[in-house]
Amino acid sequence: MRSLFALRSSGTYHKLILILSAKKHLQKNETQAQTSINMKIGLIGFGKTGKAVANVILQNTEFCLEWVLRQSTCLNHRSVPEFLGIESDEPGLIYSSATTEMHELLDKHPVDAIIDFSSKTGIYTYGQIAADRQISIISAISHYTQAEIDFLKQLSSQTVVFWSPNITLGVNYLMFAAKFLQKIAPWVDIEIIEEHFKGKEGVSGTAIKIAEALDLEKTDINSVRAGGIIGKHEIIFGFPYQTVRLIHEAISREAFGNGTLFVVENLKGKKSGFYKFEDVLLPFFASGSKP
Numbered sequence: 641m642r643s644l645f646a647l648r649s650s651g652t653y654h655k656l657i658l659i660l661s662a663k664k665h666l667q668k669n670e671t672q673a674q675t676s677i678n679m680k681i682g683l684i685g686f687g688k689t690g691k692a693v694a695n696v697i698l699q700n701t702e703f704c705l706e707w708v709l710r711q712s713t714c715l716n717h718r719s720v721p722e723f724l725g726i727e728s729d730e731p732g733l734i735y736s737s738a739t740t741e742m743h744e745l746l747d748k749h750p751v752d753a754i755i756d757f758s759s760k761t762g763i764y765t766y767g768q769i770a771a772d773r774q775i776s777i778i779s780a781i782s783h784y785t786q787a788e789i790d791f792l793k794q795l796s797s798q799t800v801v802f803w804s805p806n807i808t809l810g811v812n813y814l815m816f817a818a819k820f821l822q823k824i825a826p827w828v829d830i831e832i833i834e835e836h837f838k839g840k841e842g843v844s845g846t847a848i849k850i851a852e853a854l855d856l857e858k859t860d861i862n863s864v865r866a867g868g869i870i871g872k873h874e875i876i877f878g879f880p881y882q883t884v885r886l887i888h889e890a891i892s893r894e895a896f897g898n899g900t901l902f903v904v905e906n907l908k909g910k911k912s913g914f915y916k917f918e919d920v921l922l923p924f925f926a927s928g929s930k931p
C-alpha cells in the first residue's frame with residue numbers, strides 16, 4: 641500500500657492532499673502477518689472482485705484457499721490457481737451453490753473463515769451452517785437490507801462475524817482521518833465525491849458509510865459514473881480561506897483482497913461477536929503500535 645502525504649503552501653492558501661492508493665503488485669507483508677499459521681479460507685463469489693480476492697489469497701502463504709463457491713455451474717470443479725495462471729498447490733476448486741450442499745463441502749473441505757464477495761443473498765447459503773461450526777464469517781457485501789444485517793447479528797452470538805461495505809485498509813484509514821479533522825473543525829463545510837465505473841448502480845455504499853460517519857446527509861454525496869473507474873472517494877473540507885481534500889483511489893480490485901486478509905489476520909482468536917472495521921483498527925491507535 642502506498643501512502644503519499646503532500647502539503648503545499650503558498651501565502652494564505654493551503655492545500656492538503658492525502659492520497660492513499662492501493663498498489664497493484666501485492667506485497668506479502670501488507671497484512672502484517674508474521675506468523676506461520678496457514679488459515680484455511682472458503683470464498684463465496686467468483687465475480688469481478690472474488691477473482692481478485694482469490695488471486696491475493698493464493699499469493700499469500702499465510703492463507704490457503706480451500707474452495708470457491710459461486711452461483712452458476714460455470715467452471716464447476718475447475719481449479720482457481722489454474723484458471724488464474726498461478727502456480728500453487730492449494731486446493732482452490734470452484735463449486736456451484738446450485739449443485740453443492742454446504743454441509744458436504746465443509747465436511748470434505750473444512751475452513752477457518754468464509755469470505756463473502758457474492759451478493760446479499762449469499763449469507764443464507766452458508767451463514768447458519770458456518771455459525772454452527774464456529775467458522776468466522778467475513779462479509780464484504782456492500783448493500784444489505786435490514787433483514788440480512790439482523791441475521792448477521794444473530795449469527796454473531798455463535799461465531800465471529802465481520803461486515804464492512806468497504807474492506808480496503810485505505811478507505812477505512814481515510815474515514816479515521818476525516819473524523820479526526822471534523823473533530824478539530826466541526827463547523828467546516830464537508831462534501832463527498834464518489835466516482836465509479838459507468839454501470840455501477842446506486843450511490844456507493846462506501847460514500848454512504850463516510851456520510852454516516854461524519855453525520856452528513858445523503859445529499860452531500862456527489863456521484864460520478866464514467867468509463868472503468870474502479871472506485872475513488874474524495875472528502876472535501878471547505879474552510880473560508882483554504883480547502884482540504886482527502887482522497888482514496890482503488891487502483892486494482894486486489895486492494896479488496898489485501899484489506900480482507902488484514903481483517904482475517906486481526907480477528908484471529910477473537911470471541912464470537914459482531915465486528916466492524918473500526919474494531920479492527922482501534923487497537924492500533926489505542927496502543928500506538930500493532931496490537
Ligand SMILES: NC(=O)c1ccc[n+]([C@@H]2O[C@H](COP(=O)([O-])OP(=O)(O)OC[C@H]3O[C@@H](n4cnc5c(N)ncnc54)[C@H](OP(=O)(O)O)[C@@H]3O)[C@@H](O)[C@H]2O)c1
Nearest residue numbers: 685686687688689710711712758759762780782805806807
Ligand atoms: N466491501 C468491499 O470493499 C467490496 C468491494 C467490491 C465489491 N464488494 C461487494 O462484493 C459483491 C460482489 O461484487 P462483484 O463486483 O464481484 O459482483 P459480481 O461480479 O456480480 O460477482 C458476484 C459473484 O457472486 C456469486 N453469487 C451471487 N449470489 C450468490 C449466492 N447466493 N451464492 C453463491 N454465489 C453467489 C456470483 O456467482 P456467478 O458467478 O455464478 O454468477 C458471482 O460469482 C457485491 O456485493 C459488491 O457490492 C464489496
